[in-house]
Amino acid sequence: MRAVSKAKNHSIARKSLRRTIFFVAAILFAASTFDAYNQAQLALVLILFIGVLSVTLLTGISGQLSLGQGALMAVGGYCMALLMSNQGYSLWVAIPLAIVGSALAGLLLGISAARLTGPYLAGTTLVIALAIPTLANRFMSVLKGDEGLPVDVGYPPVWFTNLLGEPSYEQWQLYVALPFAAVALFLASNILLSRTGRMWRAIRDNETAAALSGVNFSRQKIFVFVVSATFAGLSGALYGLRGLVGPSVYPVSLSLLLLTAAVLGGIRSIFGAFIGTVIVVFLPDWIDAVLHQFELSEQVSNFMPALVSSLLLILTVVINPAGVAGTHPHKHK
Amino acid sequence: MDTFLAAFFSGTSRGAIYALVALGLVIVWRGAGILNYAQMGQAMFSTYIASTMITNGNSYWLAFVVAILVGAVMGVLLDILVMRPLSNKKKTELLSSASMRAAIPVIASLGILGVLQALAGIIWAAEERGFPAPYAQEGFTVANNVMPFTSFDVFVITVVLSTLALTSLFFKKTGVGLAMRATALNSEVARLSGIRTNFTRSLSWAFSGAASSLAGLLITPTSNLSPNTLDLVLIIGFTAAVVGGLDSPAGAVIGGFLVGMVISFVSFYDTPEDVFLAILAVLILVLIIRPRGILGAKDARRV
Amino acid sequence: MLEVKNLVTKFSSVVALDDISFTAQESKITTVIGANGAGKSTLLRTISGLEHATSGSITWRGKSVLGMRAEDIVRDGIAHVPEGHAVISELTVEENISMGSLFRRRKFKADVAAAQDEMYELFPRLKERRKQMAGTLSGGERQMLAISRALVSRPKLLLLDEPSLGLAPLVVEQIIDSINILCRTTGLTVLLVEQNANTALGVADHGVLLALGKVVADRPAAELRADANLRAAYLGY
Numbered sequence: 001m002r003a004v005s006k007a008k009n010h011s012i013a014r015k016s017l018r019r020t021i022f023f024v025a026a027i028l029f030a031a032s033t034f035d036a037y038n039q040a041q042l043a044l045v046l047i048l049f050i051g052v053l054s055v056t057l058l059t060g061i062s063g064q065l066s067l068g069q070g071a072l073m074a075v076g077g078y079c080m081a082l083l084m085s086n087q088g089y090s091l092w093v094a095i096p097l098a099i100v101g102s103a104l105a106g107l108l109l110g111i112s113a114a115r116l117t118g119p120y121l122a123g124t125t126l127v128i129a130l131a132i133p134t135l136a137n138r139f140m141s142v143l144k145g146d147e148g149l150p151v152d153v154g155y156p157p158v159w160f161t162n163l164l165g166e167p168s169y170e171q172w173q174l175y176v177a178l179p180f181a182a183v184a185l186f187l188a189s190n191i192l193l194s195r196t197g198r199m200w201r202a203i204r205d206n207e208t209a210a211a212l213s214g215v216n217f218s219r220q221k222i223f224v225f226v227v228s229a230t231f232a233g234l235s236g237a238l239y240g241l242r243g244l245v246g247p248s249v250y251p252v253s254l255s256l257l258l259l260t261a262a263v264l265g266g267i268r269s270i271f272g273a274f275i276g277t278v279i280v281v282f283l284p285d286w287i288d289a290v291l292h293q294f295e296l297s298e299q300v301s302n303f304m305p306a307l308v309s310s311l312l313l314i315l316t317v318v319i320n321p322a323g324v325a326g327t328h329p330h331k332h333k
Numbered sequence: 334m335d336t337f338l339a340a341f342f343s344g345t346s347r348g349a350i351y352a353l354v355a356l357g358l359v360i361v362w363r364g365a366g367i368l369n370y371a372q373m374g375q376a377m378f379s380t381y382i383a384s385t386m387i388t389n390g391n392s393y394w395l396a397f398v399v400a401i402l403v404g405a406v407m408g409v410l411l412d413i414l415v416m417r418p419l420s421n422k423k424k425t426e427l428l429s430s431a432s433m434r435a436a437i438p439v440i441a442s443l444g445i446l447g448v449l450q451a452l453a454g455i456i457w458a459a460e461e462r463g464f465p466a467p468y469a470q471e472g473f474t475v476a477n478n479v480m481p482f483t484s485f486d487v488f489v490i491t492v493v494l495s496t497l498a499l500t501s502l503f504f505k506k507t508g509v510g511l512a513m514r515a516t517a518l519n520s521e522v523a524r525l526s527g528i529r530t531n532f533t534r535s536l537s538w539a540f541s542g543a544a545s546s547l548a549g550l551l552i553t554p555t556s557n558l559s560p561n562t563l564d565l566v567l568i569i570g571f572t573a574a575v576v577g578g579l580d581s582p583a584g585a586v587i588g589g590f591l592v593g594m595v596i597s598f599v600s601f602y603d604t605p606e607d608v609f610l611a612i613l614a615v616l617i618l619v620l621i622i623r624p625r626g627i628l629g630a631k632d633a634r635r636v
Numbered sequence: 637m638l639e640v641k642n643l644v645t646k647f648s649s650v651v652a653l654d655d656i657s658f659t660a661q662e663s664k665i666t667t668v669i670g671a672n673g674a675g676k677s678t679l680l681r682t683i684s685g686l687e688h689a690t691s692g693s694i695t696w697r698g699k700s701v702l703g704m705r706a707e708d709i710v711r712d713g714i715a716h717v718p719e720g721h722a723v724i725s726e727l728t729v730e731e732n733i734s735m736g737s738l739f740r741r742r743k744f745k746a747d748v749a750a751a752q753d754e755m756y757e758l759f760p761r762l763k764e765r766r767k768q769m770a771g772t773l774s775g776g777e778r779q780m781l782a783i784s785r786a787l788v789s790r791p792k793l794l795l796l797d798e799p800s801l802g803l804a805p806l807v808v809e810q811i812i813d814s815i816n817i818l819c820r821t822t823g824l825t826v827l828l829v830e831q832n833a834n835t836a837l838g839v840a841d842h843g844v845l846l847a848l849g850k851v852v853a854d855r856p857a858a859e860l861r862a863d864a865n866l867r868a869a870y871l872g873y
Binding site: 059063064065067112115116117118119120122123124126127128130131134135137138204205206252256259260263299300302303304306307309310311313314317318321 | 362368370415418419422430431432433435436437439440441443444445446447448450451452454455458459564565568571572575579606607609610612613616617620621624
């Protein structure tokens with residue numbers, strides 16, 4: 001029952017494309033004005049942005065609260081690392097395969113979690129987030145335990161250096177992350193604007209009504225998990241590209257970081273996801289800038305960013321749950 | 334046989350602690366409709382305070398009592414400063430969705446957990462520190478045989494069982510206990526009976542805070558104290574509560590002992606590394622086979 | 637007496653109570669009748685503090701109770717039995733009744749036991765089932781229990797919301813009779829909301845007819861009962 005015409009689909013795609021192009025242009029512009037350190041930060045923003053989008057899609061749009069996105073990132077990262085180190089694939093092959101792997105993990109997660117709601121879902125995903133990294137120790141031989149698998153991001157291909165010159169390490173990180181982030185943005189925007197997005201929102205807002213209006217919502221719920229997992233897996237793979245894939249790279253706090261970013265920025269929009277990621281990545285720098293004048297011990301400064309972001313999370317939830325991007329009238333929420 | 338006994342006793346003593354944690358979770362779940370993920374963060378914080386007191390020369394018992402009181406106070410503060418404003422929020426567009434309404438207190442409690450862990454890091458640094466036990470942790474020696482349980486184990490079990498007994502008496506026999514139960518079961522009828530439900534709700538938080546602080550004090554001697562050590566305890570407690578039935582205090586206790594046994598036997602007969610996976614397996618099994626838990630009511634509140 | 641003046645209660649954009657004014661005299665039974673959705677339950681819930689009024693005034697014996705918390709209004713002598721057998725099924729009969737007098741324990745310790753005993757005298761079936769869980773009681777018994785819970789707080793004003801809902805006529809008669817006796821012997825003021833207008837008007841002194849949130853008629857019960865036109869138009873009989 002294709003209720004949406006081909007024309008509508010095209011216009012959604014066009015809209016998403018416009019947003020994506022604007023996004024890419026903005027990033028490139030910002031990157032050109034940034035110093036090396038901030039370029040690396042920006043690359044990190046792009047990488048985590050994809051992960052935060054997985055939270056936005058799962059929680060903001062379809063209302064499933066999962067605390068295990070970090071574990072899904074780990075799945076993506078490990079898939080990629082294993083393919084690259086054991087099988088010798090290049091990252092351009094390993095990453096798409098890692099995405100497939102994460103989709104499978106998402107499928108498993110979705111099937112087991114689709115019946116759960118609220119605190120049961122949150123608690124179970126939290127347990128998963130804690131349990132998955134222990135697999136690394138369990139299967140020491142393959143997954144190398146706490147030590148992890150080193151990842152070599154390799155060199156830019158020849159055609160690239162011929163075209164744009166030799167990029168710095170930080171620039172290369174950006175150039176690798178940007179296309180993936182752009183694709184993720186495009187897809188997310190498409191979903192949000194499409195009929196699928198409407199179904200997901202219906203599930204979030206009123207499960208009973210959604211079921212009554214014919215949405216096969218247990219199937220959609222599983223689908224949400226799969227899609228969200230692919231975003232998380234991609235993010236995790238890129239995250240691992242920075243050098244290492246191991247339990248210490250994907251701790252439980254990573255899941256919470258993604259959630260915090262999503263909530264702070266505005267859990268219901270892509271724009272919110274981006275803002276939130278920017279906040280969460282640059283917060284330590286901003287705090288440092290403020291506290292620089294006070295001579296604080298390392299003890300304090302280590303934990304300040306965590307303290308501030310947790311406080312912001314509480315304040316956001318209590319005062320303005322819609323986040324920074326929040327309640328600005330979006331035609332498609 | 335030795336391994337079995339050791340596993341059994343360890344399971345009992347750990348199970349007792351998990352029963353306490355699960356009980357704390359269930360009391361707040363029933364009394365306030367919220368699953369408090371920050372609970373063990375509160376416990377960690379009060380245990381740190383106790384640890385500092387002991388290091389500064391105070392007696393273990395004084396620190397013990399103070400920690401429990403701190404836990405209770407923290408619970409009340411949590412309710413008044415965060416949870417009550419949350420539930421009083423007027424219905425904004427975001428909150429019109431049922432799943433968001435359920436998700437928001439969870440997110441808030443995670444935020445609180447984050448704050449507590451960061452504060453603990455700032456105040457006490459993240460180095461692991463030991464925490465003393467008031468009784469020997471070696472096995473009893475009776476007639477030249479070393480028993481598989483220690484005097485500390487006996488202490489733990491005694492304390493937890495008496496706490497559970499006192500709690501049960503409190504809820505069943507006192508007026509305040511009745512008021513708390515009424516508030517948890519039907520707050521509207523409770524209010525119409527003149528019960529100050531805000532107050533009884535805060536009492537639930539206080540009780541839960543105290544119980545989890547007690548659990549923290551009892552479990553830290555056997556692990557180490559750092560801002561993150563009690564994370565595992567939280568998810569074990571959560572699993573225990575789900576196993577027993579999220580709305581049944583008695584179920585929480587049973588769930589705690591059961592899960593404690595499972596963990597203990599997995600640790601002793603398999604490897605401690607599999608504990609997380611075992612917990613996950615138990616959780617998923619329960620949620621598939623009997624989602625309401627062992628003692629949960631059939632039409633119990635699901636979200 | 638209970639004075640309600642220009643009471644307005646809104647739920648987002650829906651106006652449930654639209655400028656309601658009436659008076660309920662002391663020691664008399666005033667009944668509020670009207671079709672479904674007329675606002676009767678909302679009226680009681682606003683008086684007892686479960687809902688917030690948007691504007692207007694509610695005074696009981698000269699004291700304004702508008703904006704007070706429900707649990708405080710109980711302490712001023714207003715008890716509300718909401719519709720649908722408002723008892724707590726997971727507590728025993730005894731606990732349900734005792735729940736209603738918890739807040740009196742400090743000031744009126746001696747009277748608490750006496751009040752509970754009176755409830756068991758009023759409803760002997762409850763006495764037999766003291767230790768049973770409220771959820772195991774029949775519909776009629778649950779309603780008796782709900783009323784006992786309210787009465788044990790020694791109210792001066794009783795708000796009763798559709799006590800007849802889902803009950804057999806004989807049981808309804810028993811309950812309404814008990815209320816009537818209570819009112820006449822102890823001087824309890826009763827505000828009775830009922831769908832079953834005939835029964836209500838049979839026992840009440842005064843009647844207030846609500847339709848779509850507005851007061852349509854405010855007259856002695858006997859008059860309302862006799863007015864066939866009004867009955868046909870608003871009450872369907």
